[in-house]
Amino acid sequence: MAPLEAPVEKWTGKIRELKLGSGGRKTITVGGGTTLPFVKFEGAQPHRPAIAIEVQDKEPTDWSEFLVSAWGDALKNPGAWAKKAAEFGADLLYIRLASAHPEASNTGAAQAKKSASEVLSAVDLPVIFVGPDVAEKDNEVLVAVSDVAKGQRVGLGNCVEKNYKTIAATCMADGHVAIAKTPIEINLAKQLNILLSDVGLSPDSILMDPTTGALGYGLEYTYSVMERLRLAALMGDGMTSMPMICTAGEESWRQKESKATLDVPQAWGDNQERSLIWENVTAISLLAAGADILVLRHPKTVVTVKAALDKSF
Amino acid sequence: MALTGIEIYKYLPKTNCKKCNFPTCLAFAMKVAARVVDITACPDLSAQSKAALESAGRPPIRLVKFGGDTHKVEVGNETVMFRHEKTFYHPPAIMVRIKDTASKEDIAKLVDEVGGYQVERVGMKLTMDGFAVENASKDQARFLEAVETVLAKSGLAVALMSDNPATMDAAVAKAAARKPVVYAATKENWSGMADIAKKHSCPLVVRDSSGLENLVALSEKVAQAGIEDIILDPGVDSFKSSIDSLTEIRRLALKKNFRPLGFPVMTFPGVQAKTTEEEAALAAEQISKYSSVVVLEHFSPALAYPLLTLRLNIYTDPQKPIQMAAGIYEVGAPKPDSPLCITTNFSLTYFSVAGEIEASGVPSWLLICDTEGLSVLTAWAAGKFDAERIAKAVKQFNVADKISHKSIVLPGKVAVLRGELEEELSGWKVLVGPMEAMDVGGYFKKTWKP
Amino acid sequence: METLSDKPNKIKVVFQPSGKSALVAPGTLVLDAAVQAGVPLDTPCGGQGRCGRCLVRVESGNVFRPQNPHLTAKQVDEGWILSCITQVVGELVVTVPLPKEREKIVVQTAATRKAAAVRCEFPRLPAVRRVYLELPRPSLEDNAGDLERLKRALANTQGIKDVDVVLPIMRTLSRTLREADWKVTITLDTHDKGGVPRLIDVQAGEKKGQLWGAAIDIGTTNVWVDLVDLISGRSAGRASMLNRQVPRGEDVISRIIYSQRDGGLDELRQLVLSAINDLVAELAVGSKIDAREIQSMVVAGNTTMAHFFLGMPARTIREEPYVPGAIFFPVYTAAELGIKINPYASVYTVPAVAAYVGGDISAGAISSCIFRSDKLTLFLDVGTNGEIVMGGADWMTTCACSAGPAFEGAGMRFGVRAAKGAIEDVTINTSTLEPTIRVIGDAEPVGICGSGLISALAEMLLTGVVDRSGRMNVARLQEKARNGKSRARVGDHGVEYVLAWAGETSIGEDIVLTEVDINNLIRTKAAIYAGIAVMARNVGVPLENVEEVLIGGSFGQHINVEKAIQIGLLPDLPWDRFKFLGNTSLSGAYNILMSKHARAQVEEVVGKMTYFELVADASFMDEFTAAMFLPHTEMNRFPSVAALLGDRHESSGTP
Structure with missing residues (x-):
């Protein structure tokens, strides 16, 4: 019979390539795709999605026992934690400067510099730093980190619609990448990219965080917004074509399906198995929707997702 | 290709006669385009128009039904590549493979476990769909015994897996009332399998993992043999080709209207998996991307619950406004003396209020009232955000137990509700917040006093 | 048209009436020549060809002028040029108009962008009519009753077979007829379709003149x-x-x-x-x-x-x-x-279409004549709310957007209705970021009305006073502070931009536009634009196919289409497709009052209109959020604005 003609879409756009890491630090490039995720018959995905592991600059107090036992004492020290994350196979690290939150330890620039230096000297992986998501504190600690990491092209976030100018400016000055975070909505994502570009930040230095909904907690919204962003980019929209980062681990481990260990309904099954699959399923379906960087928490999920990626490419 | 409202309208009589129960022909056309109503609801359609519209409206992916009266399964009939384009209509069946090489006791136990599995999520009871019983032993008697056990112990749907037409015929005869899926026609045995499927009016799976062209050839042969209900198994059991192949199949069906691939697809995500996690991962990918029948190698509640939840998520109608669950939310880490604000459950309203509170650095309690996904003014206008509903939310979520003061901040736009709300919530102080979420930081700093 | 030449010599440019002159190189802007000659020309927009106020008239000589929408063909013929975009080619004599004359021209130009109102014509046939009757006096031979006598005359002279008489008139009929010596003018009401006319008035003698x-x-x-x-x-x-x-x-x-x-x-x-x-x-x-x-x-x-x-x-x-x-x-x-x-x-x-599309819109559909149009037409009625009708003779769809009354000035810090003292036009200088305002009635300003708000926001966007989300660039404004006074500051209601200082107003306080006002404006314009976009999408016609946009409501009279497009309120279509109709509800009521044909038409139109409930439409929130940006998230829908902003982003629509 006649050979089947592949139903190729003629995309005019592509996902921007984004490089993290520089100045002696390992580099990683994500994006660059000219096709939908994992669809090979019509284009290329030159860089496979990357796995980031979340590290915090203070010991988390509300983490699941399964996470705590997997990480052990490393949780007490960001440098040690970063090192262990590298051993567990992270492509890059996602450092949450949680101690700066006014309701946590309310630390400031000095502590942020110290934590950042510890992480940066402990590992040579590319790094993303995010603040506590409180505007004033974010600006304070991220500007401090930017200075420490000058020339190493780290990610700094989160830029949000109400607070992006300071972080964008420091990214421009020190050659970093800005994380643009928006509520789960396609227009808001594009709008923030435009605002960041309008203040002079190169679109090639923006990583989008479309806000992750965990499995059972808005996953489908994130999923569709990401698919729409990807499609828009492939159709030639330069303001939606930034690579995307998803905090799948954080969101999935926040839910009661991953936290609860007491009075769990029988139908939920084994606590640890379920918690792991919850993070795993969240991560995999976001990959299918177009995630370029997944931020995970449990080392076993990292192994499963990396194995899936190995097979996919 | 689906027609737009105005394209359908051109075929209608344009009399606005209202016999279809819609006010105008155009309104009817729009509803037909949205698949809310069938074109046949128009009694005055000319035969010519009817033929034209029906051929344009023929589903590019066939709806295939199987299962008995106790559990009916419908898969296929999808019309879009992406759920946001409209919605995905028929969630994939999630089944569990049972090999007849297992002991009768083990089979019975597994059937009980899967058959009895039920988990509740957002008020819905989620269950598995059935079993794929495989003639792994190649022994007919053993296979029939396994099939009997499954049929006797559970009312769920079944797929019967055997390469041997004679064995299959016997098994299908036993399970006929359950309308089983016949698995599978291959290039060797397709003719015999087609006869069986035809005889019992059962859907037939065509399997060829050596490339889509061969799968197409097989599908065409089976169709020519008179089989209408076909399910495709392209043999994607690895991340390597799953999305790639399944995207190609669906795109050919939808965009090129390519009939030989216009059928639901069946996959086996666990065949190559070394761990349950790996099986879960590929199953998750295939539920997201285009599988209509997912057959698992393992079953455990901890695997089933996340997968059933994913299926629910992906197959939720995206046209409905995004809603937050009503309840009391913590923004930052509020203390008992932190402010308490209320707003509606439209997601963007929630995000903008929560975002502004977060940015203000003042941790707060945010009570979300169920307004059916409407924003503040719209909900108020429609009577869905009134004193009664707010008071109900305050009581329902035991808000008073969380805070040490008894004051609640109303959105400035519905300041008019203040008096009524104070009546409804005796002992509470009702404060009027800013008109715009943008001002909430300033409001907390300058005005707010519990 | 003259073209640029490369003459090496300097060229003399004379400015009348002062007679001052300058020697400039070919290609110099007339505006720069004026500066050199010491003739100050006002440039509220900063020389961007945007406000049309630096105009001068060429008396003799050659210039090179790019096309510009701020001059009509007639003005161009008369020799008017915008000095900020026009280059000197040869020896030149120009006249600088007095400010009064200049404003007249600016206003005229704006007026030509509002094509004359369309009025829908119907055959004149009011539901009430007046009939003069001369009845034969009763006699022994002709002893019909008074009412029967009247009916007979009606049947004979008018072909009207029967008539209803209300009781009070019945009670006085005999007397009236006799007092009038059987010569009466009666008024018949035929509002009831197909029914019997009602006699609602009887007067003695023959009444002429108005009814x-x-x-x-x-x-x-x-x-x-x-x-x-x-x-x-x-x-x-x-x-x-x-x-x-x-x-x-x-x-x-x-x-x-x-x-x-x-x-x-x-x-x-x-x-x-x-x-x-x-x-x-x-x-x-x-x-x-x-x-x-x-x-x-x-x-x-x-x-x-x-x-x-x-x-x-x-x-x-x-x-x-x-x-x-x-x-x-x-x-x-x-x-x-x-x-x-x-x-x-x-x-x-007048019958309604639905809960939120009422008789005012049905009437508007009549007076705007959209129901007769063979063009794809969009009819907007922007008042306290916004209603939209799309279609033409073949089909019509309608919806209501809960836009809110921002364009009527309501809910705005210094919002006023369009009346004397209202700021109706704002121009902001691109380099100094200083505003120039025009006030209705040439008075000191008391506040800002809808058209002023629209032009202010458009100018703020074009000059970078606000970013595309409507947030003010405070730092940049403060750099431009004059005499220590910055146009931007943080007031009680957040960041605000001063349009007029207290001393320039008649209310004795600064007139400002706050970020909250801007947000409110953006939301209002977004609701209207999103309503239009959703309707077009639901019907399945591209917005750019709209051939005519008819604008009704109080809002229509003063609005500047150019500015309304720049903020993304109206779709980016050629200006000549927009027409302003004023109060279409009242003119529709007039049409119906004057003609039973119009009444039959409105009843048909109501049955024909397909109503959309935007609240129930899933794509509305999506479109709305996309429109909550200046002019819009999808810049490719506003190519003319993209050109002005020098848009550097490649952008196609999001799916």
């Missing part, structure tokens, strides 16, 4: 009355006043809630009734007639206003599934309704 009717528009904010001579079709006067229901709630929802109180509905009914009666009385006095001489009335209003007018509960309009008490309203007599005209006169209430 009076009244067209009414009950707006949520304003009530309008047009007193009309049904014979000539001429208006004897229009009058309006604030809807007296306003203190009971500014919008329809608040009023519906108010109406649910004890006695609330009746109070609202009385309030609107008294407004109508007072306006009618005022016009009657003006025309030196008795209001009881008014024989016919047509009332158009949104669905809620119509319900209140008739004293019908409106609660279900507000609640899902948003069902009004009626769409078609029966005809009642003035006496039944409490209208103080001829008590037996019929009052026709």
Whole structure:
């Protein structure tokens, strides 16, 4: 019979390539795709999605026992934690400067510099730093980190619609990448990219965080917004074509399906198995929707997702 | 290709006669385009128009039904590549493979476990769909015994897996009332399998993992043999080709209207998996991307619950406004003396209020009232955000137990509700917040006093 | 057209009437030559070719001028140029106009962008008519009863077979006929379709001259009355006043809630009734007639206003599934309704389409003539709310967007209605970021009206005072501070931009536009644009295929299309596709008053319109959020604005 003609879409756009890491630090490039995720018959995905592991600059107090036992004492020290994350196979690290939150330890620039230096000297992986998501504190600690990491092209976030100018400016000055975070909505994502570009930040230095909904907690919204962003980019929209980062681990481990260990309904099954699959399923379906960087928490999920990626490419 | 409202309208009589129960022909056309109503609801359609519209409206992916009266399964009939384009209509069946090489006791136990599995999520009871019983032993008697056990112990749907037409015929005869899926026609045995499927009016799976062209050839042969209900198994059991192949199949069906691939697809995500996690991962990918029948190698509640939840998520109608669950939310880490604000459950309203509170650095309690996904003014206008509903939310979520003061901040736009709300919530102080979420930081700093 | 040449020599440019001159290189902008010559020209926009105020007239000599929308073809023929974009080619003599003359030209140019109103013509056929009858005196041979005598004459002279007579007229008929010596002028009302005409007035002798009717528009904010001579079709006067229901709630929802109180509905009914009666009385006095001489009335209003007018509960309009008490309203007599005209006169209430698309829009669909158009037409009525009709003779769709009254100045810090003292136009200088304002009536400003808000926002966007999300660039504004006074500052209501300093106003305080105001404006414009976009998408026609945009409502009169497109309120279509119609509800009521054909037409149109409930439309929030940006998230929908902003982003639509 006649050979089947592949139903190729003629995309005019592509996902921007984004490089993290520089100045002696390992580099990683994500994006660059000219096709939908994992669809090979019509284009290329030159860089496979990357796995980031979340590290915090203070010991988390509300983490699941399964996470705590997997990480052990490393949780007490960001440098040690970063090192262990590298051993567990992270492509890059996602450092949450949680101690700066006014309701946590309310630390400031000095502590942020110290934590950042510890992480940066402990590992040579590319790094993303995010603040506590409180505007004033974010600006304070991220500007401090930017200075420490000058020339190493780290990610700094989160830029949000109400607070992006300071972080964008420091990214421009020190050659970093800005994380643009928006509520789960396609227009808001594009709008923030435009605002960041309008203040002079190169679109090639923006990583989008479309806000992750965990499995059972808005996953489908994130999923569709990401698919729409990807499609828009492939159709030639330069303001939606930034690579995307998803905090799948954080969101999935926040839910009661991953936290609860007491009075769990029988139908939920084994606590640890379920918690792991919850993070795993969240991560995999976001990959299918177009995630370029997944931020995970449990080392076993990292192994499963990396194995899936190995097979996919 | 689906027609737009105005394209359908051109075929209608344009009399606005209202016999279809819609006010105008155009309104009817729009509803037909949205698949809310069938074109046949128009009694005055000319035969010519009817033929034209029906051929344009023929589903590019066939709806295939199987299962008995106790559990009916419908898969296929999808019309879009992406759920946001409209919605995905028929969630994939999630089944569990049972090999007849297992002991009768083990089979019975597994059937009980899967058959009895039920988990509740957002008020819905989620269950598995059935079993794929495989003639792994190649022994007919053993296979029939396994099939009997499954049929006797559970009312769920079944797929019967055997390469041997004679064995299959016997098994299908036993399970006929359950309308089983016949698995599978291959290039060797397709003719015999087609006869069986035809005889019992059962859907037939065509399997060829050596490339889509061969799968197409097989599908065409089976169709020519008179089989209408076909399910495709392209043999994607690895991340390597799953999305790639399944995207190609669906795109050919939808965009090129390519009939030989216009059928639901069946996959086996666990065949190559070394761990349950790996099986879960590929199953998750295939539920997201285009599988209509997912057959698992393992079953455990901890695997089933996340997968059933994913299926629910992906197959939720995206046209409905995004809603937050009503309840009391913590923004930052509020203390008992932190402010308490209320707003509606439209997601963007929630995000903008929560975002502004977060940015203000003042941790707060945010009570979300169920307004059916409407924003503040719209909900108020429609009577869905009134004193009664707010008071109900305050009581329902035991808000008073969380805070040490008894004051609640109303959105400035519905300041008019203040008096009524104070009546409804005796002992509470009702404060009027800013008109715009943008001002909430300033409001907390300058005005707010519990 | 002249072209640029490369003459090496300097060229002399003379500025009249002062006679000052400058020697400049070819290619120099006339504006720069003026600066060199010491002739100051005003450039409120900073020399961007945007405000049209640096114009001068070429008396002799050659220039190179790019095309610019701020001059009409006629003005170009007369030699007017914009000095900021026009280059000197050869020896040149130009005249600088006096500021007064200049403003006249600017306003004229703006006026030509508003094409003349369309008026829909119908064959004249009012529902009431006057008939002069000379009855034969009764005799022994001809002893028919008085009424039968009258009917016989009607049948013989007019072909009218039967007539209904109201009881009070019946009681006085015999006397009237005799006193009039059997020569009477009667008024017949034929409002009832196919029914028997009603005799509603009998007067002695032959009455000539006007036969009076009244067209009414009950707006949520304003009530309008047009007193009309049904014979000539001429208006004897229009009058309006604030809807007296306003203190009971500014919008329809608040009023519906108010109406649910004890006695609330009746109070609202009385309030609107008294407004109508007072306006009618005022016009009657003006025309030196008795209001009881008014024989016919047509009332158009949104669905809620119509319900209140008739004293019908409106609660279900507000609640899902948003069902009004009626769409078609029966005809009642003035006496039944409490209208103080001829008590037996019929009052026709224009039918609605749905809960939020009322008789005002049905009437607008008539007066705008959209129902006859063979072009794809968009009809917008922007008032306290925004309603949209799309389509033409073949089909029509309609929806309502809850836009809110921002363009009427409501809810804005210094918002005022378009009246004397309102800032109606703003230009911001690109380099200094200083505003130039134009005030209605050349007065000191008291506030800013809808058109002023639109132009202010457009200018703020084009000059970078705000970013595309509407947030102010405070740092940049503060750099430009003059004498230590920055136009931007943080006030009690957040960041604000000063349009006029206290000393320049008649209210003694700074007139500012706050970020919250801007947000409110953006939301309002986004609701309207999103409504238009969703409707086009639902029907399946691309917005750029719209051939004509008809704008009704109070808002239409002053708005500048160019600026409205720049903020993303109106779709980016060529300006000549926009037409302003004024109060289309009132003119629709007039059409119906004047012609039973128009009445039949409105009833047909109502049945033909397909209504969309935007609240129930999933894509509305999506479109709305996309429109909550300046001019829009999808810049490719606003190519003319993209060109102005020098958009550097490649952008196609998001799926």
